[in-house]
Amino acid sequence: MPWSDQNGNNQNPWGKQGGGGNNNQTPPDLDEVLKRLQERFGGFFGGGGNSGGGSNGDLNINKNAITAILGVLFVVWIASGFYMVAADEEAVILRFGKHTSTTGPGLNWTIPYPVDRVEKLPVTRVQRLEIGFRQSGDGSIRKRNNESLMLTKDENIVDISFIVQYKIKSVEDILFNIDSATKTVRDAAESAIREIIGRTSIDDVLTTKKAEVEVETQDLIQTILDGYGAGISISTIKLQDVQPPERVIKEFKDVASAREDRERAKNEAQAYANDIIPKARGESKKMVLDAEAYAKEVVERAKGESERFELLLTAYNLAPEVTRKRLYMETMEQVMTKADKTIIDGAVAGSVLPYLPLNKSSGKVEVAK
Secondary structure, eight states: SBBBBBTOBOOTTTTOOTTOOOOOOOOOOOHHHHHHHHHHTTTTSOOSTTTTTTOOHHHHHHHHHHHHHHHHHHHHHHTTTTEEEEEOOEEEEEETTTEEEEEEEEEEEEEETTTEEEEESSSSSSSEEEEEEOOOOTEEEOOHHHEEEETTTSOOOOEEEEEEEESSSHHHHHTTTSSSHHHHHHHHHHHHHHHHHTSOOOOHHHOOOOOHHHHHHHHHHHHHHHHHHEEEEEEEEEEEEEEEHHHHHHHHHHHHHHHHHHHHHHHHHHHHHHHHHHHHHHHHHHOOOHHHHHHHHHHHHHHHHHHHHHHHHHHHHHHHHHHHHHHHHHHHHHHHSSSSSEOOGGGGGGSSSOOOOTTOTTOEEEEEO
C-alpha cells in the first residue's frame, strides 16, 4: 500500500525521502514517530485528538503505558508456562512439535506456547474400553450389534460383549506412532476377538472355553499393538456377555439345558462307578486272599498230620502195645470230653434216684461200677 494520498502527497510516517531519486533515508526520531502515530489514530493512546499534538510529557506517559502493557503481557505469557501434572500422569514437552523431555507429577514450567506445547497422559491409570455395548452414566446399557455379532468356527453367530482394560507404557510411542489410542485399541480388540471366535466352535465359546478365549484375545491384541508401536499394555480382557443372537436364544437355552442334563447324568454315573468298582475290587481281592490262606492252612495241616502219622508209626514199630493203649486213651479222652454225661458211683447207684436230663435229647447217663 503506497503512503501517497490521492493528491500525490507523501504520508509516510517515517519521513519524506530525499529528492532526485536518492534512496538514502534519515533515521526517524522515536518521539517524532510516536507523535505522528498519535496524530494519525486520534486519542487511541490517551493523547489529544487535535493535529497540533500534545506536549513531550504526554509522549512520555504514552511510552510508559505501552512499556507497562508489554511488561504485563510478557509476565502473563511467562506465567502461562507453569502447568500441573497429576499423580497418575506424565507430561510430554513438544518444542515446535519435537519431543524434548518428559516430566512427572507436580508443578513444572516450560517455555509457553507457541514455543513449547504440553501433552498430559495418564500413564498409571487403568483405562476401560467397552466392545459390543456402551454403558451410560445412569447404568443403562446399549448394545452395539455391529461390534458384538461374529461368526464361529462351525458357522454359527454368537453375540459377545467384553471389556478391555489397558495402560500406557510409552508416552512417546502413543503420541507419535498412532493417531488415537481409543480407536486403535478398539480396532485391534475387534479384529482379535473375531479371529479367535472364528477358530472356536459355538459350544466351546458358550460353555467351557471362555477363559481360553480371554487369554488368547489378550495375547493377540497385545501382539497387534506392539506391531504398531502403540506404547499400550493390555491389562485384562473380560467377557461380559456371551450368548446366541436374541432371536434364537430360547432354542439355544433348551439345547444348553439338555447338554447340562447329559453332563449331570454322566457325572452321576461316573460317581456310582467310582463307588462300586473299588468295592468290588476290594471284595475280589479279599476272596482271593482268603482262598490262598485256606489253601495254605489245609496244606500245612495235611503236612503236619502226615508227619505225625509217620512219628506214630515209628513209635508203634518200637512198642506196639504201649502205643495202642496210648492211642486208645487219647482217643477216648477226646471223645469223652465232648460227651454230656453224669457219672454215679456203683456202690450207691441202687439207692439214688436216677437223674434224667429230659430237656437234653442227646444226654446220657452212665453208672460207674
